[in-house]
Amino acid sequence: MATRTCPDCNRPMMGIRLIDKAYSPAHTSLDYTAADAERGMWFGRYPVEGQIEGLMCDECGRVLLYAKPKEQ
Numbered sequence: 001m002a003t004r005t006c007p008d009c010n011r012p013m014m015g016i017r018l019i020d021k022a023y024s025p026a027h028t029s030l031d032y033t034a035a036d037a038e039r040g041m042w043f044g045r046y047p048v049e050g051q052i053e054g055l056m057c058d059e060c061g062r063v064l065l066y067a068k069p070k071e072q
């Protein structure tokens with residue numbers, strides 16, 4: 001991902017990982033699915049469209065989120 005700068009501070013932002021609240025070692029990165037997605041018939045899971053990547057400004061703490069579509 002190209003370096004992005006904080007819209008408020010104009011400083012380079014650092015990548016952060018968003019993790020779920022499952023107990024270790026079950027931690028996984030945050031996924032996303034379509035708003036109208038329905039749970040799968042067999043496993044009751046939503047189809048994963050991709051992952052959420054985060055960037056944080058270490059000056060003001062602003063966090064930006066970007067969707068990273070899953071490679072097909």
Ligand SMILES: [Zn+2]
Pocket residue numbers: 006007008009010011057058059060061062
């Ligand atoms: Zn900032």
